[in-house]
Amino acid sequence: MFKFLAKGLLRDRTRSFFPILIIASGVMLTVLVYSWMSGFSVMLIYESARFKTGHVKIVTNAYNELIDQKPYDLGLMNVDDKIETLSSEYPDVHWQPRIYFGGLLDLPDEKGETLSQGEVIGFGVDLFTDSFEHDLLNLEEALTAGSLPTKNGEILISQEIADKLDINIHDVVTIIGSTMYGSMAMDNFTVSGMILFGVQAMDRGAIIVDISDVRSFLDMENSASEILGFLPTYNETKTFEISTAFNETYFDEDDEFSEIMIPLRTQGQMEYLIATLEGYMTSFIFVFIFIMSLVLWNSGLMKGIRLYGEVGVRLAIGESKGHIYRSLIYESILIGIAATIIGTSIGLVFSYLLQYHGINIGSMMKDSQMIMGATMRAQVTPVSYYIGFIPGVIASVIGAMISGVGIYRRNTAQLFKELET
Amino acid sequence: MKKLLIFILILFCTLVFAELPDGNKLLKQIDENMYAKNMISTSQMIVHGRRSSRTMKLRSWTEGDDRSFSEYLAPPRDAGTKMLKLKDKLWIYNPSADRIIQISGHMLRQSMMGSDISYEDMMEENELTEVYSAVTTGEEIFNDVNCWKLELTAIVEDAPYHTKKVWIDKEKLIPLKEERYGKSGKLLKTTEILEVMKIEGRWYPKRMIFKDILKKGKGTEFIIDDIQFDVNIPESRFSKAALRK
Amino acid sequence: MIFKLAYKNIIGAGLRTWLNIFILSLSYFAIIALQGFFVGWQDDASREMKNWYIAGGQYWQESYDPYDPYTLEDSHGPIPEELQKLISKGEAISILISPATIYPEGRMRNIVLKGIDPKQDLIELPTKYLTDPNGEINCIIGSGFADNMNIKEGDFIVLRWRDKNGVYDARDIKVAHIFFTTVISVENNQIWIALDALQEMLNLPGEATIIPVKDELYKMEFSGWQHKDLAFLLLDLTNLIKTKTIGSSIMYVLLLFLAVLAIFDTQILSIFHRRKEMGTLMALGMTRSKIIQMFTLEGVLHAVLAILMGAVYGIPLLNHFQKVGMQLGANAKEWGLSGLDDALYPVYGWKLVLGTVILVLVTITIVSFLPTRKIAKLKPTDALRGKMTK
Structure with a gap:
């Protein structure tokens, strides 16, 4: 029929x-x-998740109290061991250390005198080990000029900053900040490309630097502001399970440098x-x-x-x-x-x-x-x-x-x- | 026992009613003692952080109020960092960037090398008599030392601190403790001298602690290992070219 | 006569017609409701921004740039005499802005300090809390910033600043009031204190950084000051809402498209199905154009009846929305949308309603007419036999 x-x-x-x-x-x-x-x-x-929270995030107790201010001097230490342990405990979760820092970007003239200066927010992410952060931050697509960093000492800066301070590709700029211990940190970086994320909070003044560069720049060997964890796909129940288990083992309210894991949903205003x-x-x-x-x-x-x-x-x-x-x-x-x-x-x-x-x-x-x-x-x-x-x-x-x-x-x-x- | 009590009481009264020395005179004596036309020193700065403490070594050249130059010798990370102060300008040289940056605006408010001293504080080392008029308000014992207590009030408009309280060692005429206040009377910073030394006939601080009262923390320790007064410093020392050498 | 016939025809079709009419009425409703929300948002947000900060426009001291913290220290100047007159009449207020430092949890943080007359009533900022009977320096801060810094009402915060000569001072100032605002420009990283207190603290008597004025038309030029009109001060907001409006118009374009499709289909079907009727009408002497008119009218009648039906449920609903607003929850500004209160109250202007009605009517008229062109070629003899003339 x-x-x-x-x-x-x-x-x-x-x-x-x-x-x-x-x-x-x-x-x-x-x-x-x-x-x-x-x-x-x-x-x-x-x-x-990609810019701010991860699917879960590990920080120190002290850092967590001031989390809005991203105090990297209260960051995590012995990060490599930590990630190794985490990777064996949670094999399907990808762990990515990040360092966020504020600084001053200074463009010199031929004599080395300051030509222009502006405040920047630094993102120290792992650019060279694998392409995880590339994909996560969608760097290829965000690139508006130049190319992605291929070696240490190369950075990406936001297109808006580049326009404001009149910076061109291959310019050498100086970043001034302070180390984890408060000393003055100053280093030169070559601008390999400009980026535009279409995310206002980032485009206003972000620079992207490989985490190994940031670590030596800020005297933060084997340290990180935060470790972000990413599941293959976001699964809220799972983020809570992992966090609870983690905090039972590692978190100690009385120890200001003990580690705490926070799932995406309970971070900031996400809920x-x-x-x-x-x-x-x-x-x-x-x-x-x-x-x-x-x-x-x-x-x-x-x-x-x-x-x-x-x-x-x-x-x-x-x-x-x-x-x-x-x-x-x-x-x-x-x-x-x-x-x-x-x-x-x-x-x-x-x-x-x-x-x-x-x-x-x-x-x-x-x-x-x-x-x-x-x-x-x-x-x-x-x-x-x-x-x-x-x-x-x-x-x-x-x-x-x-x-x-x-x-x-x-x-x-x-x-x-x-x-x- | 009773006698002893009466004795102490009488002593106390005499102390209170004893005539106090003129504050401005004392201030001048301090300046004469502390102030050298120029000096070269080697010192240590110990910054107590929340996690750990760090010791930095530096060598400084100073000429009058207006000119100073310092170079960090240790730890390796900070070695080679140099600072030059000429009047109200401050430059900093960093060897890893090989750049000279003038510290201005926002940056002046930041702490110097993580210490309780800001770059702004660095800029403000004037002879006390140039800036303040003093009144002796009494005497006090500080760290087992008999001290005159002075209250200093700014006589110029641009003094960074409106008032200061200073405890002066009666014998050695050096200020053992200093409290810096804002105009409204709020305590902002303290300096305490914990050890003194005699060099070339004058008393000079050996070990001291700076503390920014508003900030959390244990303050910054400063130890002078070696100091020479009135030595000749070549003019070229106080030039931007010297920063890069 | 045609009208009556057309009316009877479509009502006779029963449920189908009513469904079509209902869908069409939903289009009206959705367009007016959605647009009303955006107009309401724009109105709300600009009103809030005017009420809280920008008034009827502002004068900025020429070196003032809200996005450049470096120039802030030097962005102040004596108030022009003309503006001073306005200020004493209560038609303008002077605001002095300076960088300062606070120490939440013993860590240094740079903030922006703003001084304003506690007795002003030009803007809604609750400045009355700035006067303190016990001689404390009172301050008010926005709730978002307060949360961020873990500050509560009644707390004292350590404020350190330098006056125009660079003299340090610091005081514990009392958080007299934490206000809720939707206008991020009066809360982000800033602390408000009394103007005379700040002028004294900075040793800048009689000086100001920005001067909001009441009158939108007031545009006199003063040297050293730049007038910023509402269009400039509201530009970000206007642009934001414009993009949002375009984004949401996709929704009702889709809806209207569906309604149009339904009417179009109905028309084609009824023309195909009612050949004999047309033949009869022609035989009775009705001209082709009359028949075309009648069929077109049938389509249009859907739209007209939809207005009535839409009005029946739409007016009470829209009124209801207007009364209760769209609830966004207390943290609406977390969306980063300046000027959004916890509820959004739509605004329906007659222009919007009329515009929507005309838009839908015209569209429906066109799609009702299009299929009727076939009738023009129809021969009465074919039609009577139930054939379509090719």
């Missing part, structure tokens, strides 16, 4: 084209909107941000699917009129009402599934497009303290693959079922009259 119905659908364009067009576009929009919305919270977590965002997203998606279902339900209803004549003929030649009704429903299921697959595929294509090429929503977050990308991206999740079936199949079939009831109201005696005219 399905084969027969499918043939009918394929051969009679009017009976398949419009319904499929409408359902497919509806489904496509649902998938797109859903992915777009998921993009919000995934992005919030992603942006926060509030994620909860509010999720609340709004869920209600928005719910409303959207409801409206979409109405639209597609309506399109199911249209089937009734579209097939009015045909049903008349079929009744006239003696097909039972129940049979016709069932075949109509099957047909709408076929159409619904076909349209949903088409719509979902197109929706996914667009969603993936939006995932890889975000939309830049501007750069106007000067006052913002939060690290949030100026580029909005969609995020395709497993749900994106099936969410379209709710409006696409269920709603449109319900529409067809309601309109199909009309068949039972048709009077056989009048059929021929109707057909005559």
Whole structure:
């Protein structure tokens, strides 16, 4: 029977084209909107994890108390051993030490006198061991000029700083800071490239330096401000499990340099941000699917009129009402599934497009303290693959079922009259 | 026992009502004792951090109030760092960057090499009599030494500290303790001399502690290992070129 | 006559029509609701910023740059006489700004110190807390900054500064009040104290750094001072909201697209399905253009009825939104969006409502008309027999 119905659908364009067009576009929009919305919270977590929080973060007790000020002089020591232990304890978590520091960037003229000066925020990240930080910080994409550092002594500076201080690629700049012990630290670095993250908090004054350079610069051998831990994919429950286990072993409230692990969700304002965002997203998606279902339900209803004549003929030649009704429903299921697959595929294509090429929503977050990308991206999740079936199949079939009831109201005696005219 | 008590009481009264020496005169005597036209010294600076303490060695050349030059000799990390002060300007040379940077604005407020002394404090070493007028307010025993207690009030507008309280060793005429106050009377910094030494006929501090009262911590210790007064310092010492040598 | 017919026709179609109308009404509703939120946000945020800080525009001492801490020490000057008159009339206030240092937990931190007249009532900053009966120097700080520094009301904080001659001073100042604001420019890394206290502390009597004025039209030029108008001071906000508005318009463009698609489909179907009816009408003497009008009108009627239906549930709902606002929670500013209160109150102007109605009506008219062009080619004889003229 399905084969027969499918043939009918394929051969009679009017009976398949419009319904499929409408359902497919509806489904496509649902998938797109859903992915777009998921993009919000995934992005919030992603942006926060890569720049700020990791999926979990290890710091010292004393550092944690002043965490907003990122006091690297209270940072972690013996980091290599620590990471080795952690890697064997949690083999699927990737551990990455970071040093954040504030400093002064000074551009000299030919005589070595200061030409221009500006405050910078230094990110000491591991650039050379593997490409983990490259990928995490998306350095290739963030690069606006020049190239990534290939050897010690090379740094990346934010495009905004470069513009402000008039710095060019290959310029040698001096960074002035203070060591972990408060001594003056001063060193020269070659600017190998400029970067633009699209994250205001970073673009205002970030410089990226390999962590080994920062360690010798700040007298922090084998030390770090923080160790960030990254799961293969973010999993909230797991971050809490790992943290609890870790803190039971290593954390001692009375020891100011004992280590504490904090999961992403409980860092700073993340709890509030994620909860509010999720609340709004869920209600928005719910409303959207409801409206979409109405639209597609309506399109199911249209089937009734579209097939009015045909049903008349079929009744006239003696097909039972129940049979016709069932075949109509099957047909709408076929159409619904076909349209949903088409719509979902197109929706996914667009969603993936939006995932890889975000939309830049501007750069106007000067006052913002939060690290949030100026580029909005969609995020395709497993749900994106099936969410379209709710409006696409269920709603449109319900529409067809309601309109199909009309068949039972048709009077056989009048059929021929109707057909005559 | 009773006699002893009466004796102490009488002694105490005499002390209180005894005529106190003129503060400004005392100040001048201190300046004469402490102030040398020029000097070269080798010293240690011990910074007590939250985690550990660090000792730095440095050699300094000073001429009057306006000119000074210092070079860090140890630890290896800081060795070769040099500072030059000419009047109200301060330059710092760092060997690893091979750069001379003028410290100005924001940076002046930072602590020097992690100590309780800021770059701003470095800039302010004037003869006391040039800046303050003093009143002797009494006598006190500080670290088992009989001291005159002086209160200094700024007579110039741009004195960094509006008032100071100074405890002066009655015999050796060196200030054993100094408290620096803001205009509103808040204690900002203290200096205590824990050991003194006699060099070339004058008494000079050997070991002292600087403390920034507003900051948490144990303060910064300063030990003078060697000091020579009134030696000839070539003019070239106080030049930016000397920083790079 | 056509109107009546068209009306009867679409009402006769029952549930289908009502669904179409409902979806269309949702489009109206969504556009007005969403746009209303953005207008409300813009209004709210600019009002908050004006109320809290920028008033009707500001004069900046010429070397003042809020993003450059290096120049702050020298960014002050005597207040021009004309502005002084405004200040005494309460139509302007002078604010003196200076760098200073505080020592939370014994660690040095550079902050910005701002002095303002405690008796001012031009901006909403709760400056009345700055006068202290016991002669303490009182300060007020924003709640976000207070949290960041672990400071509570009634705490004393050590403040150190240098006057214009470089003389050090420090005092314990009392945190008299912690205020909640959505305007980050009055809370980020800054401490407010009384203007005369700060002028005395810095030894800068009669000087100021910025002077907000009440009157938006006041634009006199004074040497050494630059006038910054509202457009400049609100630029960041305006741009931010513009991008957000564009981002969200995607939502209702989608919705409208769906509604349009539904109407279009209905039109095509009904034209196809009602050939005989058209034939009959033509036979009865109705011109083709009349028939086209009738069918177009049927489509448009959806949109008209949608206005009514939208009004039935929309007006109370929108009113409700306006009353309760959209709840954002107490930490709304954590989103980094200046000017967002814990609730956002939408604003619906007649321009917005009228604009939306016209937009939807025009769109629907076009899509209702498009399929009817087929009718123009229709021969009555074919139509009567239920055929479409090719």
